[in-house]
Amino acid sequence: MAQVALEGIHKVYPNGFEAVQTCSFVIQDGEFVVLVGPSGCGKSTLLRMIAGLEDITEGTLRIGDRVVNDVDPADRNIAMVFQNYALYPHMTVAKNMGYGLKNRGISKTEIDAKVQEAAKMLNLTDYLDRRPSQLSGGQRQRVAMGRAIVRQPDLFLFDEPLSNLDAKLRNQMRIEVRALQRRLGTTAVYVTHDQVEAMTMADRIIVLNGGRIEQIGTPKEIYSTPASTFVASFMGAPPMNVLNATVSSDKHVTLDEGLELPVAAPAASSGPILVGIRPEDLTLGEGTTPFDVQIVEELGAQRLLHGTLGGQAFSVSVNKDHEAGTGTIPVSITPGAVHFFSREDGFRI
Numbered sequence: 543m544a545q546v547a548l549e550g551i552h553k554v555y556p557n558g559f560e561a562v563q564t565c566s567f568v569i570q571d572g573e574f575v576v577l578v579g580p581s582g583c584g585k586s587t588l589l590r591m592i593a594g595l596e597d598i599t600e601g602t603l604r605i606g607d608r609v610v611n612d613v614d615p616a617d618r619n620i621a622m623v624f625q626n627y628a629l630y631p632h633m634t635v636a637k638n639m640g641y642g643l644k645n646r647g648i649s650k651t652e653i654d655a656k657v658q659e660a661a662k663m664l665n666l667t668d669y670l671d672r673r674p675s676q677l678s679g680g681q682r683q684r685v686a687m688g689r690a691i692v693r694q695p696d697l698f699l700f701d702e703p704l705s706n707l708d709a710k711l712r713n714q715m716r717i718e719v720r721a722l723q724r725r726l727g728t729t730a731v732y733v734t735h736d737q738v739e740a741m742t743m744a745d746r747i748i749v750l751n752g753g754r755i756e757q758i759g760t761p762k763e764i765y766s767t768p769a770s771t772f773v774a775s776f777m778g779a780p781p782m783n784v785l786n787a788t789v790s791s792d793k794h795v796t797l798d799e800g801l802e803l804p805v806a807a808p809a810a811s812s813g814p815i816l817v818g819i820r821p822e823d824l825t826l827g828e829g830t831t832p833f834d835v836q837i838v839e840e841l842g843a844q845r846l847l848h849g850t851l852g853g854q855a856f857s858v859s860v861n862k863d864h865e866a867g868t869g870t871i872p873v874s875i876t877p878g879a880v881h882f883f884s885r886e887d888g889f890r891i
């Protein structure tokens with residue numbers, strides 16, 4: 543088990559492309575940290591630098607007390623799980639799980655014991671003699687997990703390990719992966735583009751945007767105080783509503799199309815700003831702000847009303863019992879649930 547510390551880590555690919563801008567953070571021993579962001583934002587590059595599969599252009603990487611910049615991947619005592627499982631098709635499940643240990647010269651008896659133990663944890667005991675082609679996607683992913691577990695690494699690294707599974711299995715596996723990591727207490731860095739996975743699995747989330755860290759925080763912090771409109775829109779489905787508005791000299795907040803919002807203006811700002819309101823932070827049928835509903839989506843437990851507020855696109859979510867339909871409905875904004883961002887750089891005011 544280990545703490546992982548990145549100090550001024552930076553990555554420029556040989557073609558001159560800067561994939562990860564200088565960043566520093568510490569992952570605590572036993573912590574489950576999720577790197578999240580859209581495709582191409584540098585998640586895999588960052589993870590692969592920790593794994594030793596990619597050179598670090600600048601900065602210092604520590605796993606435990608050891609600087610590992612120049613340590614071979616095989617000597618970092620890490621285990622990595624990929625999206626495509628990377629199983630050997632001609633080997634049985636048991637052989638696949640034990641392969642890394644065999645290479646390290648561990649005795650057959652000891653390997654068998656470790657494989658049996660991991661198989662038990664992963665409900666794979668009945669499948670140890672099968673080949674990967676005779677397993678379902680979820681079972682294959684469990685074998686990949688098993689191979690990581692038997693090595694008793696200091697650190698698990700996951701790169702979108704559930705992305706090939708169907709939605710239902712993905713939900714089930716994310717609970718299993720999290721439960722297993724808790725039980726083993728092994729530090730984990732988990733890469734995903736899926737904000738739901740990030741929210742549900744992480745102790746802490748690192749949000750990446752274009753090779754830069756936008757925010758680091760617990761799922762709750764990220765959701766309730768997003769550092770930027772990028773984070774606000776990326777984390778949460780449906781995303782936060784973000785409206786163009788202006789704060790007048792006497793502190794009224796007015797949408798660009800002229801509708802005044804009954805909210806307290808941020809003390810430190812005037813002029814053009816962005817106002818963020820999450821779809822669940824409004825009450826329908828109360829208040830004086832007119833919401834023009836054009837489309838209603840039924841999600842089962844929830845209903846999503848899409849339309850415009852003061853001429854700008856806007857969505858409100860209500861629970862299934864609420865009967866609102868299309869047309870104009872007054873809404874009230876939950877006090878304290880309004881976010882303000884700079885119109886210049888999108889960062890929180």
Ligand SMILES: Nc1ncnc2c1ncn2[C@@H]1O[C@H](COP(=O)(O)OP(=O)(O)O)[C@@H](O)[C@H]1O
Pocket residue numbers: 555556557559561579580581582583584585586587588
């Ligand atoms: N070997 C490489 N050479 C040059 N650019 C690369 C290389 N690998 C990845 N990139 C670029 O770096 C950026 C980040 O890639 P990656 O870390 O794979 O993103 P993510 O995993 O978040 O989708 C992308 O724009 C990608 O095209």
Ligand SMILES: [Mg+2]
Pocket residue numbers: 585586587
């Ligand atoms: Mg990737």
